[in-house]
């Protein structure tokens with residue numbers, strides 16, 4: 001059997017109308033299926049495998065640690081592997097001034113834990129009225145119910161609406177569709193975004209805080225570099241400086257969700273480092289585990305834990321796998337690999353070349369409205385009409401059909417839709433391995449170009 005489609009087998013497939021090829025193995029940027037077909041994994045699945053596939057050195061280090069002790073509960077023991085992992089990760093987090101680590105499994109769980117951490121801090125500080133969360137739209141923070149509530153994606157809320165909790169929202173910096181950008185050429189539009197963006201978005205945040213009352217707001221959560229909800233749009237110049245000033249002045253904690261953009265994805269370990277941002281909490285996932293096993297992290301400031309120690313005695317959130325040695329073994333293997341192989345030093349010039357080639361080769365194509373990104377993270381947004389930026393009607397399912405077409409041609413991409421107006425809009429994300437070579441960049445770009453040129457709706 002070379003592919004499986006519902007109702008065959010016993011796997012609860014997400015798409016019940018799709019034939020899933022059987023992936024048998026992977027090596028570097030490539031995946032191989034049962035028929036021997038080779039795929040260039042340009043998105044690392046969902047921007048996860050940042051150290052490539054079949055990385056045997058990484059797996060050996062993981063298994064060596066795992067074989068010592070697989071599981072103890074974090075309420076009963078700590079372990080050498082958890083201690084070593086936390087120490088290494090806190091070294092990586094030094095530029096952000098954060099140094100205490102909780103490991104969890106999925107990104108969604110870590111987001112929930114971070115939001116609860118912020119809330120507990122206000123309760124422990126005797127400021128119990130501070131409970132509301134500000135998130136940005138469009139945005140994505142996960143699929144568990146509160147993380148989904150914080151995700152500014154109206155189409156996700158269609159079915160789950162009755163289960164969703166109230167969350168305040170402001171606009172996400174999204175240069176391609178920013179309302180204050182009206183110049184004709186892409187270069188002038190970028191200039192406008194950078195000149196006017198920080199004021200526009202910061203004023204919106206300040207107005208919302210004034211309207212709600214700072215004494216009711218606990219935290220502001222954002223993706224430092226926005227992921228698949230905008231197609232990797234970076235913030236305009238000075239944005240985070242303004243946002244940081246506003247949050248500090250109003251006693252609002254900043255939660256940087258770096259589940260997608262962290263762990264080297266932007267060619268710095270934390271995306272926050274590009275903007276000299278000092279968030280109160282950072283959330284990691286995906287690249288932190290490089291796909292070995294699900295591991296996420298919440299990284300916080302020691303001073304906040306001193307408050308917990310005095311008042312509640314500790315962080316009240318707990319889950320079965322929190323601080324489990326199996327999670328720590330995976331994250332420690334990844335962090336050690338980053339250090340030993342100076343992954344970010346290798347990645348920076350390649351990431352630069354990757355972005356340059358995307359602009360040069362992909363931007364001019366007829367259906368491509370916008371190409372953006374930073375390091376090894378990029379988004380390509382498709383439009384029906386370039387001058388007016390008119391999206392394809394959602395009923396045409398452009399992005400979903402396009403990624404299937406690309407997969408048929410041997411190129412794996414990550415689709416997203418709805419960003420233009422909450423319903424319409426189509427883009428794909430690229431997030432290849434940080435170990436990708438220059439020649440592989442050329443292969444990736446040429447596969448993407450031919451997938452776009454040969455695609456028919």
Ligand SMILES: Cc1ncc(COP(=O)(O)O)c(C=O)c1O
Pocket residue numbers: 046105106107108109111140141142143223227228257258259260261285286
């Ligand atoms: C920015 C961001 N936060 C949170 C999540 C949720 O992570 P997970 O799917 O591991 O729960 C994602 C997943 O795509 C993400 O991109």
